[in-house]
Amino acid sequence: MQQLLAAAAEVIAEVGVDNATTNAVAARANTSVGVLYKFFPNKQALVEALAERYVGSIDEVLLRQEQEGISSWPLPEAIDWVVRAIVLIHEQNPAFQHVYRAVRGSSQGGSVALLDQPKRVIDRLLAQRTPTAPAHLRELHATTAVEAAHALVVCAVSLPARERARLTEQTVLLLTRYLEPEYAPVSPTST
Template sequence: MTETKADRPAGEAKPRRRQARGERRIQQLLDAAADVFSRTGYAAASTNAIAREAGVSPGTLYQFFPNKEAIAVELGQRLTHQMREAHGVLFTPEYASLPLPEMLDSVIDPMVEFNCQNPVFLTLIHSGDVPGLMTEEHDALHVALQARLEELIELIQPALPADRRTRTATMVFSLFKAGLELVLAHEGEERDAYVEELKASLHGYLAPIIGAGMPSRAP
């Protein structure tokens, strides 16, 4: 039997609409918090400033978040999830068949794009008093991505000892993080130039280790 609108319990659609409005309000507050954190830093930010940025009263903000820390945790969790989804397709076995310059383009470009679109992510990570839960989740993601990179290096150069693969992956991430800060500190053509410098640095480091052209796949 097909259910009609009249058969549904009265008011069933209203809670769903309220939930949708609540989620939109939460996203509005998180977007405002991202702007405030990026502009002033986490320590100097306040719930009043976030509410003002969102165009709502502090009372409205407190309906959804009890304090600044809760906002940072929710924002950090959402960004970490987005990063996990975006970067989860990187360092796949298919990349092992690419020449080094193409592999760097395929891996670096989306990682840079994500961080340029979400500068608050590094702002929170670098803040000394950010809630520990956020840094724990970020560290777990970093460990997972580094493990994927080590697997990719093994596919390209299977004869490379395990400890050298670990050091190589660690150095690659360190170089990337250092270069990323320079990228985010600039805009326009200068930013693009620093992206190319970052790729050149990584190419110069990796080429003697895994080769600059097609992978050798030495036994």
């Protein structure tokens, strides 16, 4: 199964999801399409399995950083670290941007939940930063931040290096300004 996913990632990175075929994936994996169908009933299932793998990588990175205390960092530094980590995962997995777009644009029920786990982690981090923030607002902020970050990162990784860096910086700025009013510590005023 891992060999099939690796082959699917290679094929999708080269030709995109729409042009990838199960026959091309099976050929890249040096197996038959019949073997592929034993693990994945169709191309959509293969794409969703890749999406779960990629989002799982993001979850691992966020959870590890949560344990390292990222919620206590200055907000701009924490956001910068998270955005750059997501960019790096996308750069290391060239098929990710194609898979993300395909799954997010799918009418399949599970595709809407693609980013639920990262949203839960971000929601938890926001709660650690500002325990008094109402849960319903925190959930909305986490959803908005994660969806915006992923959409902008997907766009950024398709750009040449210089433009990618600029869009990454702008993504950090956007998210910082969005989250600062609620989640940046208030400086004590001098008397």
